[in-house]
Amino acid sequence: MKYGIDMGHNAPPDTGAVGIKKEDDLTVAVGTRVIGKLQALGHQVVNCTPKSAASVVDSLSKRCTTANTSDVDVFVSIHFNSYNGRTSGTEVWYSSGSGQKLAQPVLNELLKLGYVNRGIKQGNFYVLAHTDMPSILVECCFVDSADDMKRFDPDKTASAIVAGLTGGQTVPSPTPIAVSDPEVLKLQQTLNRLKVYPVTTGKPLAEDGKPGPQTKQVKQRLKTIFGLSPTETVASDQAMWEAITSITVDRAVLRPNHGYGPAVRYLQFRLNTALDGLYAGVTVKAVMTYQSAQGLSADGVVGPATWGKLVP
Ligand SMILES: [Zn+2]
Structure with missing residues (x-):
């Protein structure tokens, strides 16, 4: 025809x-x-x-x-x-x-x-x-x-x-061409800044703004670190961004035995201690070791200076 x-x-x-x-x-x-x-x-x-x-x-x-x-x-x-x-x-x-x-x-x-x-x-x-x-x-x-x-x-x-x-013939849609999405780019930049990388490569994500399996995987990894549901829901995404803000913007001060939640779990991820979300014991010791190594006063208080070294 x-x-x-x-x-x-x-x-x-x-x-x-x-x-x-x-x-x-x-x-x-x-x-x-x-x-x-x-x-x-x-x-x-x-x-x-x-x-x-x-x-x-x-x-x-x-x-x-x-x-x-x-x-x-x-x-x-x-x-x-x-x-x-x-x-x-x-x-x-x-x-x-x-x-x-x-x-x-x-x-x-x-x-x-x-x-x-x-x-x-x-x-x-x-x-x-x-x-x-x-x-x-x-x-x-x-x-x-x-x-x-x-x-x-x-x-x-x-x-x-x-x-x-x-008469009913159909053609499957072509795979959509991934275009650069500012939201995805922001996520990739944030994940790299937080040093949360793909488990498989251990290297920063490409900051290309294109949604892909690696970016998705690292996003799920970050949610798991924060103690959030890794599923793709509005609520879980919102909680993830709130946790990110608490680290990158608010930089709330964590004092020994007085810190709890996603920011502590992130700290534990960075310092390789168990992710229980409680700022105490081994995690405080690990922070003091980190502070010494970074030339900060080793007081175990995670304030702007320590956050600034962890997440510049
Ligand atoms: Zn017309």
């Missing part, structure tokens, strides 16, 4: 709706994935989106001309709806009977994603009226609906459209 895929708008002055997100961005996000998935299934695809346009009519007519001159078998125009912020759901438009046969299965697949069913609808959109082959116009969902924008996922939407067009 040869498909003509049209990513709605994206040719000023032909620009789309703007709500919580921009229609222009979403039609490209979905359209490029539809093209990739159809090609992965062995179909030919012609991108009918014009690079520029002199007017809205020019933009629409260029899309149809590309589809008609490329002899595509099916034309699909991808759009997003916008209304009053409260209306939500998915709908597929057609103009001919052959288009109607395509519209229903595509809608059925989109409905599996949980959208409100706005049905298939017959209408005289320019691109439906001026293309020679069976054609549909998909209004995936509403860019100004918080519900729809929360539910919307470009890859799942593209998969649904492709499954609807091809």
Whole structure:
């Protein structure tokens, strides 16, 4: 099969709706994935989106001309709806009977994603009226609906459209490319600063901001040191960051027999004593040895100077 895929708008002055997100961005996000998935299934695809346009009519007519001159078998125009912020759901438009046969299965697949069913609808959109082959116009969902924008996922939407067009064929999503995430970078820098490293390498993590198994493993290690649940929950993450702050920012003074909790457990990790969270006995002795070695007064009181040496 040869498909003509049209990513709605994206040719000023032909620009789309703007709500919580921009229609222009979403039609490209979905359209490029539809093209990739159809090609992965062995179909030919012609991108009918014009690079520029002199007017809205020019933009629409260029899309149809590309589809008609490329002899595509099916034309699909991808759009997003916008209304009053409260209306939500998915709908597929057609103009001919052959288009109607395509519209229903595509809608059925989109409905599996949980959208409100706005049905298939017959209408005289320019691109439906001026293309020679069976054609549909998909209004995936509403860019100004918080519900729809929360539910919307470009890859799942593209998969649904492709499954609807091809009679259920699906293409697994490519492994997402890990991009640098400032939150992950901050975590990696913090773990390195605390000298908590992967058990396997014993070396600092790469500070690349990319989430990976090593960063995850070291984060779990730190939580275990703090005596927290190593599971990935909001509560456990919050407790971990509070414990980190108590060491790196607050630097609360620990006096012999008067310290208890995650900061003490961290101290014990650094000084290789048993992690019982209680600042007493062997741990105090280990601190005094450490203080002597660092040229500090060996008083066993972990204050700013000692914290400053442990976690510069
Ligand atoms: Zn549109």
